[in-house]
Amino acid sequence: MSLEYATPAGYPDADSALVAALEAPMAEERRDVRRSEAGVLLDGVLATRARRKAAYDVAIGEYLAAMSVGARTLTFGYVSIGDYARERLGLNARTAQKQAKLARDLRERPALREAVWSGEVSPCKARIVMSLARGDAEASWVERAKTDTARCLAAAVKSLTGKTADEEEEPWELLSIPVPPEARPMVEEAMKVAGKQVGHTAPRWDRLDAIFQEFLGTYGGVEGAEESDGNFLHWPLPPPDDSVERLEEDLENETKRWVYLDEVQPVVAPHVADETNPWRIDAELRRLVAERNRCDEELGRVASVFSSLGLWRDAQFASFRQYCKERLGMGVRTVQQRIALERRLVMLPELRQAMRSGRISYEKAKLIAWKATGTTVKDWIERAAGKTCISLRREIEGEEEAQMWTRGWLEIPVPRHTIELFADVCKAARALARKPLTSRECFLWSVYQFLETWKCEAKERNTLRNRVMKRDLGYCQAPGCSRRAAHVHHVEFRSHGGADSMENEIALCAAHHLVAIHEGYMRVTGKAPDGLVWEIGLKPPRPEDLPDDSDRERTGCQ
Ligand SMILES: [Zn+2]
Numbered sequence: 083m084s085l086e087y088a089t090p091a092g093y094p095d096a097d098s099a100l101v102a103a104l105e106a107p108m109a110e111e112r113r114d115v116r117r118s119e120a121g122v123l124l125d126g127v128l129a130t131r132a133r134r135k136a137a138y139d140v141a142i143g144e145y146l147a148a149m150s151v152g153a154r155t156l157t158f159g160y161v162s163i164g165d166y167a168r169e170r171l172g173l174n175a176r177t178a179q180k181q182a183k184l185a186r187d188l189r190e191r192p193a194l195r196e197a198v199w200s201g202e203v204s205p206c207k208a209r210i211v212m213s214l215a216r217g218d219a220e221a222s223w224v225e226r227a228k229t230d231t232a233r234c235l236a237a238a239v240k241s242l243t244g245k246t247a248d249e250e251e252e253p254w255e256l257l258s259i260p261v262p263p264e265a266r267p268m269v270e271e272a273m274k275v276a277g278k279q280v281g282h283t284a285p286r287w288d289r290l291d292a293i294f295q296e297f298l299g300t301y302g303g304v305e306g307a308e309e310s311d312g313n314f315l316h317w318p319l320p321p322p323d324d325s326v327e328r329l330e331e332d333l334e335n336e337t338k339r340w341v342y343l344d345e346v347q348p349v350v351a352p353h354v355a356d357e358t359n360p361w362r363i364d365a366e367l368r369r370l371v372a373e374r375n376r377c378d379e380e381l382g383r384v385a386s387v388f389s390s391l392g393l394w395r396d397a398q399f400a401s402f403r404q405y406c407k408e409r410l411g412m413g414v415r416t417v418q419q420r421i422a423l424e425r426r427l428v429m430l431p432e433l434r435q436a437m438r439s440g441r442i443s444y445e446k447a448k449l450i451a452w453k454a455t456g457t458t459v460k461d462w463i464e465r466a467a468g469k470t471c472i473s474l475r476r477e478i479e480g481e482e483e484a485q486m487w488t489r490g491w492l493e494i495p496v497p498r499h500t501i502e503l504f505a506d507v508c509k510a511a512r513a514l515a516r517k518p519l520t521s522r523e524c525f526l527w528s529v530y531q532f533l534e535t536w537k538c539e540a541k542e543r544n545t546l547r548n549r550v551m552k553r554d555l556g557y558c559q560a561p562g563c564s565r566r567a568a569h570v571h572h573v574e575f576r577s578h579g580g581a582d583s584m585e586n587e588i589a590l591c592a593a594h595h596l597v598a599i600h601e602g603y604m605r606v607t608g609k610a611p612d613g614l615v616w617e618i619g620l621k622p623p624r625p626e627d628l629p630d631d632s633d634r635e636r637t638g639c640q
Contacts, residue, residue: 138374143181172443201348204411
């Protein structure tokens with residue numbers, strides 16, 4: 083592979099020096115900023131970085147798709163592409179799955195693929211038109227995607243299919259309900275029982291959904307229910323109208339799609355070889371991710387200054403969201419997360435250094451950036467470097483939950499539909515009680531109702547298997563695996579005289595148990611839970627051993 087391909091469009095370039103020297107102006111300096119000059123300069127740098135990052139992402143997606151074929155991730159001890167990407171490359175698991183899926187979808191659409199690889203159509207826009215760009219219609223959708231705005235494309239797709247493109251991210255909010263300490267066991271029990279229904283690794287909002295749905299299934303639609311007043315703590319919740327969309331459209335037209343902004347040249351994605359060897363795919367992925375991260379860091383720096391000065395307003399965008407979507411071809415949440423991390427990195431230079439040197443991955447840095455302070459950052463880096471990303475996340479979540487209970491508040495980040503479900507629960511409960519119950523009372527009622535219905539079915543017998551599952555918290559114990567445990571495995575095989583005992587048994591997911599271990603890709607020896615030794619890469623993977631990740635996505639497990 084030639085170097086010319088490996089770094090898109092001569093990256094890093096002269097602007098990289100400028101980015102490195104860039105600092106957000108102090109509050110008192112802001113009015114002296116020459117906004118128009120700064121805006122034009124930073125917008126140009128930002129848009130170029132966004133194109134380059136997209137180009138890297140396209141190539142990374144292609145290799146991730148190659149890595150997700152057959153049992154290739156097993157070479158590194160992982161049973162899914164999401165786990166592999168998070169633990170080995172430091173990428174977000176969900177993003178990695180989406181990138182691999184994009185690569186697979188594009189294989190059936192040669193014209194769209196060509197446009198994405200040449201940088202003429204952003205991956206975001208490709209996802210919007212994906213469902214319609216097939217067969218005879220492909221060429222015309224590719225042409226539209228090259229010139230139309232993302233908003234315009236999404237509106238066109240929606241009018242034809244009735245569906246919103248999956249690019250539109252559901253906004254998240256923080257649901258806050260005061261819960262007295264004495265109610266804690268009941269709420270925890272209900273969350274656990276809900277986990278049995280929606281999957282043990284399901285996030286807490288998913289479990290809340292199950293609890294609220296149960297209540298609504300029983301009491302929803304009660305006569306006399308008032309319109310929901312959303313009378314409980316949650317934020318932010320902008321009014322559901324289409325004024326934002328109309329403003330976006332107006333600005334798009336008035337500015338003739340921001341014709342005055344510098345034209346940014348498309349960036350060709352790095353060349354990707356047709357690899358089948360997992361080690362070579364892995365090496366390419368690590369190289370590309372390292373380069374992409376450098377580009378991403380620059381993007382974070384510039385975006386941080388650009389957004390703190392509100393320069394998107396000067397450039398005539400309705401919101402930073404619209405700027406991200408139309409000018410950068412990125413989701414606003416992705417950019418905001420990057421900016422948030424950048425601001426923490428300014429305060430925690432050790433963490434930036436640990437990220438740059440590869441000691442801490444991006445995903446780990448995101449986890450500890452909000453926990454660490456100037457005095458604790460070294461300890462945090464030490465702690466994070468010594469464990470898998472998934473166990474770090476679980477530990478932090480456990481600690482946060484304990485603190486939350488001490489404060490006497492249940493605080494859970496949830497997608498907006500969960501807020502809406504809870505509003506319906508409050509509405510139904512108040513109608514049923516014929517009095518203005520507090521949100522806490524409505525919540526506890528739904529929890530009680532859920533437990534009454536499901537408690538008996540969820541009762542566990544005190545068997546060795548259940549004790550092992552409990553000790554391992556129901557998670558697969560293979561390092562870096564995010565799956566729910568389905569089996570209990572004898573570390574020393576029973577056929578070799580291994581005992582039925584707590585220290586000889588561990589919880590594993592089906593794939594790690596039946597394929598990884600019993601087919602001989604991995605080996606675990608020692609004593610559970612703390613004295614286990616894992617060995618990986620014991621034999622090269624066979625394509626037929628594990629289904630494609632695409633199959634797993636279809637069956638909904640992860
Ligand atoms: Zn597993």
